[in-house]
Amino acid sequence: MFAQGEHIVRIFEQFVPPHLAVKDDPIGLQVGTLRKEIKKVMLALDVTPEVVEEAVRQHVDLIIAHHAVLFRPVRSLRTDTLKGRLYEKLIKHDIAVYIAHTNWDIAHGGVNDVMAEALGLKEKRVLSPVKFQKLKKLVVFVPEQYHDRLLQVLGEAGAGWIGNYSHCTFNLSGTGTFQPMEGSTPFIGKQGTLEKVNEVRIETVVTEDDEQNVIEAMLEAHPYEEVAYDVYPLDLKGETYGLGRVGKLEQAVTLGELAEKVKRTFELPALRVVGHPERSIRRVAVMGGMGSKYLKDAVRERADVYITGDIDFHTAQDALAEGIALIDPGHHVEHIALEPMQKRLSEAIAKTKTVVILSTVNTNPFRYV
Known part of the structure; x- marks a missing residue:
């Protein structure tokens, strides 16, 4: 098919x-x-x-x-x-x-990540931030006996991911009350009777991108007919998304040596270089396509060299004045x-x-x- x-x-x-x-x-x-x-x-x-x-x-x-x-x-x-x-x-x-x-x-594994990885850059970060991932706080109440199961489901669906840690939550025990009304089919209790249940309040962080998937997984795994949960927007910034990458080479090389590596990596017959060929290079900024207007970001990140395409005459002069080298492999390296x-x-x-x-x-x- x-x-x-x-x-x-x-x-x-x-x-x-x-x-x-x-x-x-x-x-x-x-x-x-x-x-x-x-x-x-x-x-x-x-x-x-x-x-x-x-x-x-x-x-x-x-x-x-x-x-x-x-x-x-x-x-x-x-x-x-x-x-x-x-x-x-x-x-x-x-x-x-x-x-x-x-x-x-901008995407992870996209053009700029591929270029940076091809050049062997370590400790990569975004060169020019464009957007920040929006974070939300998810709070859900669950009977004690279903607590561990729901924790696992939430984590597997993408909630509670902070840096290199997953399944990050805060849990607080308490008493939940509810009274099933006519037409309900309660998991616990009887219609018309006020019920008191030992429950756990689970708090976790979820990205805006994962919110829908997490909620759907939570509702599927939760035993209650009507799930009590809240979602709050947070002022905290999540992951940074942006153009370009900046990182370090495994060891310092000369500008001339790096230029030769760029030619080999991107299969180029020639390229343009601004700066002395014997200059030592360790910190590298890279951006696919036309990146002249982002020179200031490479300077701010204290890059020794900025690799991008379509560099104009005045940007090259500005780079010399700022003390940063340039390598222009062209736009097509994308x-x-x-x-x-x-x-x-x-x-x-x-x-x-x-x-x-x-x-x-x-x-x-x-x-x-």
Whole structure:
């Protein structure tokens, strides 16, 4: 059985949540429909005429790409223009296009994590925070004999995760009272009789993302017909989400040595460097795509070098003045995130006949001479 398009995208969005995207970023379904059977998915960095031709040859039903095929409002759909012909071919061959951009950059295991890990960075953290995970306090009351069971269920569903610790809760014993009324089917007690039960109050923390799953698991495991529970918003900040990563190399290297490593890692014939090649480098900031405007974040994080694409002349001058080195491998290095995603998505839909492939088209517009 082949997977439905909506099912594939739901799974993909678990890896790359749409809510992580920066404001006004054009993401999501841009061409076609997901309400169909998908035999073949193709992952691509861009949706160019060459990529679309490849998708047609490969009988692809869905393209999941990083860069938007519709970036600005379309005022017309003329098939005598380059863009118009591209859209026409996608529609004629029933190829849907789904975009994940900054949310793919920001997500755990996304573009920036893959780039940082490929360069061997340790003690990684977010370079430029964008969002903070919202936390809530969940309080639920349960009979003593069901206390341990519910603790386990809550933890397995995602509640009580703080740093590297799981199943974090606070528990307080007390007496619960209730009187079953007509029409009820009480687990304990009789209709019309006031009951007193030894109960435990469980307090735990849950993220906004996990809240619904945790509550559903709690209600499923709880013995009561009507479960007494409360959910409170917290001012505490949860996990930080953002663009770029900063971390440390295992040991210091020269700027020249690191530049050579970047070339090998991202399979580049050449790149641009700002700074003395013999400068010692240990702390590294990295950001996929065009990251010039985030130079200040790399400086704030005391990075020795900032690795990002599309660096302009004035940013290079500013970096020299700030005492930070730069390595510009180009925008296209984001392609490194496609293969890990192919593996993750393929494993997630392994029970179906749907195949996930990678585009083999090099969409980098620059050539080195």
